[in-house]
Amino acid sequence: MTAILIACLSLAAFGAVFGRVRLVRERPPVVGLRDRVIDAISGRSGALVLFEGSGLDPAVLAGDLICRRDQVIAGEDRFAVHLDAPGRDAEFARWLCRAQVVLEDRCGSVRMGATRTGAGAWPEDHLNRAERALARAKSENVVLFIDDHAPPRALAAEAAAIPFEALPILCAERHELVAVEPVAPPDVEDRRPASPEVARHLFLARLRSGARMLDGDSGARLSLPLPDDLAADPDMAFALVFGLDGCDILPERVTLRVGAGLSPATEAALLATGCTVSTEAPTVAQVGAGPHWLPAEMVRDMDADEAARRQVATILARAAETGAEVHADGVGSRKTAQMLSAMGCTLVSGPGLAPAVPDGDTGSASASRS
Numbered sequence: 001m002t003a004i005l006i007a008c009l010s011l012a013a014f015g016a017v018f019g020r021v022r023l024v025r026e027r028p029p030v031v032g033l034r035d036r037v038i039d040a041i042s043g044r045s046g047a048l049v050l051f052e053g054s055g056l057d058p059a060v061l062a063g064d065l066i067c068r069r070d071q072v073i074a075g076e077d078r079f080a081v082h083l084d085a086p087g088r089d090a091e092f093a094r095w096l097c098r099a100q101v102v103l104e105d106r107c108g109s110v111r112m113g114a115t116r117t118g119a120g121a122w123p124e125d126h127l128n129r130a131e132r133a134l135a136r137a138k139s140e141n142v143v144l145f146i147d148d149h150a151p152p153r154a155l156a157a158e159a160a161a162i163p164f165e166a167l168p169i170l171c172a173e174r175h176e177l178v179a180v181e182p183v184a185p186p187d188v189e190d191r192r193p194a195s196p197e198v199a200r201h202l203f204l205a206r207l208r209s210g211a212r213m214l215d216g217d218s219g220a221r222l223s224l225p226l227p228d229d230l231a232a233d234p235d236m237a238f239a240l241v242f243g244l245d246g247c248d249i250l251p252e253r254v255t256l257r258v259g260a261g262l263s264p265a266t267e268a269a270l271l272a273t274g275c276t277v278s279t280e281a282p283t284v285a286q287v288g289a290g291p292h293w294l295p296a297e298m299v300r301d302m303d304a305d306e307a308a309r310r311q312v313a314t315i316l317a318r319a320a321e322t323g324a325e326v327h328a329d330g331v332g333s334r335k336t337a338q339m340l341s342a343m344g345c346t347l348v349s350g351p352g353l354a355p356a357v358p359d360g361d362t363g364s365a366s367a368s369r370s
Contacts, residue, residue, distance in 0.1 A: 033075035047086035124235035164209035165356035172341035179221035211247035290324020
């Protein structure tokens, strides 16, 4: 039997952060093997094992190795098994050895990658770790517990400690509170996340903070900027549904602000979560049915730049024709807000107009600006 390499175990993460997750909303369409695996392991604890090789038949594992509580997800030249009760480390390692022997004896060469799963963590993270373990097996029939490449609990603790504040988003005409955007200190906002995983955890921390800000306010909405690389993450839609359930916030109260270059497929996946998607409109060519948002650098130039004013006016005129809601970000003064309102802009926000307030103090922001 081929030698078995066992690295550090990847433990289930973030259970304490989310608590018990209620998967009550419709998920994005489940199509390929990856999507079906994510759907199968969501909210479940145990272990995920990926098998890869030509002519593999998961049926040969039935009986002694796979019980009724376990789940098998089959695909071409690859299948996954989620074990409901993998046992302690030594017991789990023995199971992997036996599975390898049985598959090699009946089907031929096999590669395996495994990781533990936890009900309180993102299923995408578990699958990503298992896929990295499978990739590291390479040409040898190696069972590899993927190493714990980043301490998830430390990431969760760091994200939870970020002192987000509520930036009010106001009605341009009446200056009443319409929505809030959780903003972090500049050193956090300006820092590029070290990895996609860190970026997702930062986004989730922003979502949780925003949900707290809206607690008790039945009318206000939550606005969340979604960077291009994070929006393009194929796991983002599932992670978003998971985060919404963990925060117990209705998706129709959440607006995702995305870049102008968002692909139709990515936009469809995000819309399938039930959230509103607001796309950036830096030129009139980007204006459609909406909603849209204007970048802060464009809005800031309006006070002193006639060309910028004309550009904004043209965009807003086109939005009025389509009936699209437009949110102007980075508004520096009430005068600029009044100018935008006269042009037909719907929503305005910016530290010079309504500065961010401490988490949970959105009521005072609304009162002071109405």
